[in-house]
Amino acid sequence: MSDQPLALLIAGPTASGKSALALGLGQDLGGTVINADSMQVYAGLRVLTAQPSDKEMALLPHRLYGERDPAVAASVAWWRGRVLEEMKAARAEGRLPILCGGTGLYFRSLTDGIAEIPPIPPEAREEARDLLAAEGAAALHARLAAADPASAARLRSSDSQRLARAWEVWRGTGRGIASWQGAGSTGPARLDGVPWRFVAIRLDPPREALREAIGLRWDAMLRGGAEDEVRALLARRLDPALPAMRAHGVPELSAALRGEMGAEEAGRRACSAIGQYTKRQATWYRHRSLADAARTHTIHARIASQKQYSESHRAEILSFLRSIVDGTLPGA
Structure with missing residues (x-):
């Protein structure tokens, strides 16, 4: 080789x-x-x-x-x-x-x-899962759009896995996943x-x-x-x-x-x-x-x-x- x-x-x-x-x-x-x-x-x-x-x-x-x-x-x-x-x-x-x-x-x-995103606290991850289970993907997308519009704009309202990930990153780090991704990799x-x-x-x-x-x-x-x-x-x-x-x-x-x-x-x-x-x-x-x-x-x-x-x-x-x-x- x-x-x-x-x-x-x-x-x-x-x-x-x-x-x-x-x-x-x-x-x-x-x-x-x-x-x-x-x-x-x-x-x-x-x-x-x-x-x-x-x-x-x-x-x-x-x-x-x-x-x-x-x-x-x-x-x-x-x-x-x-x-x-x-x-x-x-x-x-x-x-x-x-x-x-x-x-x-x-x-x-x-x-x-x-993107090099810091570890997410367990409570933020649990909150994302609880919201998804209780309200559904579309409602979580609406929540994300209000809190972190840049990240929400990149995601389909039915993409539950990535919506939960975006929510936990925002809650766990104070910054949206789009912001982290734009900061380098x-x-x-x-x-x-x-x-x-x-x-x-x-x-x-x-x-x-x-x-x-x-x-x-x-x-x-x-x-x-x-x-x-x-x-x-x-x-x-x-x-x-x-x-x-x-x-x-x-x-x-x-x-x-x-x-x-x-x-x-x-x-x-x-x-x-x-x-x-x-x-x-x-x-x-x-x-x-x-x-x-x-x-x-x-x-x-x-x-x-x-x-x-x-x-x-x-x-x-x-x-x-x-x-x-x-x-x-x-x-x-």
Whole structure:
């Protein structure tokens, strides 16, 4: 490898085939796959969040999957700290870090850095959760707009997780999160003082391909034990505002298990919500291109399996990678 550390980013919407692509590239390039999805960090949600199977994990190293207890929210700052540790470890082993996921903010925390916000007192965090539970996201957005309009203007009134975060930062530090973000950041990720070099592959399949994939994935999740995972979550009586309790399929299956709707309706609503989420993901990547910090190759197709990757995209992707990082990839 060259003196500058290299990492590969694999980004794209839910159900686009990121995991299959990461697995195939990892085998080709001697990689370690590192999770960059905010829901796949949680334990107990392996089926619902489509985490890699035991068979897939046995083929090459996978990191940061199912690591966080659902009772404890995972922040971008926590993930960034952990992923830097895993990237350094992969580099020390002579392996290529391959960051795979759909959470754009996670990627940007590496390529651009994050605001250095002081620790938040527990009482401020508890207040934010209590307000969200008692009044709902729209009311919390209105409160935030009155107290910290700059931060509220950046957030959707339905984005409960980020609204709660913005409220706790304002209450806990006396400054809005927008103010902290405008004051500077950690800067791009570094390894022992040397900036990481990022190369990105972005999957951008047609909408109709995603809709079909979402429906197929939902059916597979039900067959794989998704209801059992939701039953286990409900048995713990966790705060419904926690991110893990709002993972795709959890609210809908929870309602079905409580008898509030039928299984068919739960599936319809879940697939609709996932479809809307993939639209927001696509919008995010259009307006915040990974190309700002990384050479990016876009694939306008869905990678349905590792076999499909090997047959239809392998030469194309490897040619792209080697054309810009000649001599730096394991096995190049």
